[in-house]
Structure formats: structure tokens, C-alpha cells
Amino acid sequence: MSFLFYTVVGLLAATLGSLVGLGGGIVIVPALIYLGPYFVGQEISVSTAVGTSLAVLIFTAFSSTWAFHKQRKVDFRSGWLYFLTCGPGAMLGSYMTQFVDAKSFQLAFGIFMLVMAILLIIKDRLKPLSLKWPIQRTYTDAEGLVHSYGYGVLPALSIGLLVGIISGLFGIGGGSLFVPAMMILFRYPPHVATATSMFVIFLSSIMGTVTHLSLGEVDGWMVLGLAPSALVGGWLGAKIANALSSKKLMWVLRITFFVVAIRMISEAWK
Structure with missing residues (x-):
């Protein structure tokens, strides 16, 4: 039963995470905390859930990044820039987990999660800012359309640091903040934002996991159970993202995030 649980959670989290650039941790962490006692037979601590989730994200993000790379959607140049602060930020956030009850x-x-649900609801109505950034890039999609976007070094580094800290603290990867920021502030095309986000998540997850490992907050058996299906899910999500419209899926995510957010907030107030 525990093996089946890990397989389903890993596959679902990675597929959804890769599809919309979230990373999947936002599914894994609540699943381990709330469903773990029923399917694994023991309580899973917050720190272990976060550390294990971040370790699994290495496999999810690698699989997804590889698939997006073959589709030529990853902007490696800006990805490395974000990572300069996102990586150390992930280590800092991971270290902070031990002090949070x-x-x-x-x-x-x-x-x-409530903020993420609201962002997912209003994101289609948000218009990219018309700012002229010092670094300009272009992307030609499969239909031959050329998309222009740009970014500034300091804003990019600031966003990377914020996302890294949140990523390490919550074990979620950080794509839920990266993708909207890249699209709204810098006018990234959606697919490029998602693909580049997964590349940065892959790198920062490695650094955050190293910190969690040093603190004894990664369950190796859970990682072994979740990782194989997460590898498949990361690849599958990237394939689906390239072929299908995700409007219906986005509504499923919005409702799921909202329900889980209310559940976690209510549990915290008991």
C-alpha cells in the first residue's frame, strides 16, 4: 500500500508540477503530512516532508528540463542568472525549516497555497508590464511566431533569492512564484517561463536537498518510492504541456489549492 501511495503521489505531483511549472512539491508536502499516516502507517514530520519533497524535485525537474530542452524552450542564459541567488536561497530556506514548528x-x-490559488485565478487577467529591460531576448515558437521579452540583472537576482528561500522552506520548488513573475515582469512566453523555471528548480533543489540531508531531514526510502514515478511524471507533464491546452487542469489546480489551503489553515488554528 505504501509503495502504491508513493507511486501515485510522485506521478501526480510531477505531472501537474511539470505541466504548469510548479515543481510538484506543493502536492507532495501536503500529501505526505496528511495522507502519510493512513497509507504509510506513521506520522511524517514537517521537516521530513519538506526535505524529502525537495529531494524528489531533483528527479522531477531533471526529467522535465530534459524534455523541455529537447523542445528548445529552456532559456539557459537567464536560468543560470536566477540560480546565482536561487541556489543559496534554497539552502538558507532549508536551514530555516528546523526552527519552524x-x-x-x-x-x-x-x-x-491560498495566495497561489488566487494567483492562478487572476493570472489570465494580468497583463505583462510594458517595461524596457536592459537585456532583451527573443523566442521563436513552433508556429514561427517571434516573442520578445527581457529582464534586468538586479530584479532577476532578487526574484531568484525570494523564490529560493521559499523553495527550501516549503519544499515546493518555487515555480509557483517564478512563472508568474517571469511572465508579468519580464514578458516571458508561457512555455519558456515554465521550461526555464524547471531548469532553475532542478539546480536549486540539489542545493536545498544537500542542506536537508545534513540536518537528517530526508527519508531515503520515501525518495526511492517517489522518485521513479516522479521521473515519468516530469517527462509526461512536459509532453502534455506541449500538446494540450491546460485550462481545465488549471481549474482543478485552483480548486485543489484552495481546499488544501483551507484545510492547513484550519488545522493550524486548532
Whole structure:
């Protein structure tokens, strides 16, 4: 039963995470905390759930990045720039996890998911800012359309640091903040934002996991159970993202995030 649980959670989290650039941790962490006692037979601590989730994200993000790379959608130049601060930020956030008690974590994670649900609801109505950034890039899609976008070094580094800290603290990868920021502030095409986000998540997850490992907050058996299906899910999500419209899926994510957010906030207030 525990093996089946890990397989389903890993596959679902990685597929959804890769499809919309979230990384999948936002599914894995609540699943381990709330469903773990029923399917694994033991309580899973917050720190272990976060550390294990971040370790699994290495496999998810690698699989997804490879698939996106073959589709030529990853902007490696800007990805490395984000990583300069996202990587150290992930290590800092991972270190901070040990000082957060379960109730405070549930409240913070619940509020974060509620914000993400709201962002997912309004993101289609948000218009990219018409700013002329010093670094300009172009991307030609499969239909031959040329998309222009740009970014500044300091804003990119600031976003990378914020996302890295949140990534390490919550074990979520950080794509839920990266993708909207890249699209709204820098006018990245959606597929390029998602693909580049997964590349940065892959690198920063390695650094965050190293910190969690040093603190004894990664369950190796859970990683072995989740990682194989996460590899498949990362590849599958990238394939689906390239072929299908994700409007219906986005509504499923919005509702799921909202329900889980309310559950975590209510648990924290008990």
C-alpha cells in the first residue's frame, strides 16, 4: 500500500508540477503530512516532508528540463542568472525549516497555497508590464511566431533569492512564484517561463536537498518510492504541456489549492 501511495503521489505531483511549472512539491508536502499516516502507517514530520519533497524535485525537474530542452524552450542564459541567488536561497530556506514548528508551518503553507490559488485565478487577467529591460531576448515558437521579452540583472537576482528561500522552506520548488513573475515582469512566453523555471528548480533543489540531508531531514526510502514515478511524471507533464491546452487542469489546480489551503489553515488554528 505504501509503495502504491508513493507511486501515485510522485506521478501526480510531477505531472501537474511539470505541466504548469510548479515543481510538484506543493502536492507532495501536503500529501505526505496528511495522507502519510493512513497509507504509510506513521506520522511524517514537517521537516521530513519538506526535505524529502525537495529531494524528489531533483528527479522531477531533471526529467522535465530534459524534455523541455529537447523542445528548445529552456532559456539557459537567464536560468543560470536566477540560480546565482536561487541556489543559496534554497539552502538558507532549508536551514530555516528546523526552527519552524508544525502549527506555524501549516499556517504559513496554507496562506501560501491560498495566495497561489488566487494567483492562478487572476493570472489570465494580468497583463505583462510594458517595461524596457536592459537585456532583451527573443523566442521563436513552433508556429514561427517571434516573442520578445527581457529582464534586468538586479530584479532577476532578487526574484531568484525570494523564490529560493521559499523553495527550501516549503519544499515546493518555487515555480509557483517564478512563472508568474517571469511572465508579468519580464514578458516571458508561457512555455519558456515554465521550461526555464524547471531548469532553475532542478539546480536549486540539489542545493536545498544537500542542506536537508545534513540536518537528517530526508527519508531515503520515501525518495526511492517517489522518485521513479516522479521521473515519468516530469517527462509526461512536459509532453502534455506541449500538446494540450491546460485550462481545465488549471481549474482543478485552483480548486485543489484552495481546499488544501483551507484545510492547513484550519488545522493550524486548532
